[in-house]
Amino acid sequence: MSSVKQVQVTFDCAEPERVARFWCEVLGYVAPPPPEGFATWDDFHDSLPPEDRGAWFACSDPTGVGPRLYFQRVPEGKVAKNRVHLDVRAGTGLVGAERLAVLEAECARLVALGAVHVRTLYADEDNESCIVMQDVEGNEFCLD
Secondary structure, three states: OOOOOOOEEEEEEOOHHHHHHHHHHHHOOEOOOOOOOOOOHHHHHHOOOHHHOOOEEEEEOOOOOOOEEEEEEOOOOOOOOOOOOEEEOOOOOOOHHHHHHHHHHHHHHHHHOOOEEEEEEOOOOOOOOEEEEEOOOOOEEEEO
């Protein structure tokens, strides 16, 4: 039986580069260099037919540990809650007030980047606190 070698997470979106660059800031990911023969991504996009310009963008973990994120333009807008979402693990190993303070600080940083704070789920007898958010195109994710 073969094993999975890599995982890529793909986002359908309206503005791939904008969403990708948001996630680069969230996760500390990097955009790849422009394709060979092009000095910039703008140069590459300008070489394409108008309908293909900005159709996709990607970013990756510079350490090679996390999955590659791929963003592709689709014609339809988001109409329902995501069936799958990312958990951004900002509070791993922390509990109580210390965890909540770290999550709230990260939430404030991400809101400044264009994210939306949806709601804070406070710790109870079964779960620690987490914060539900949306990225720049309304895709849900959690600060956990």
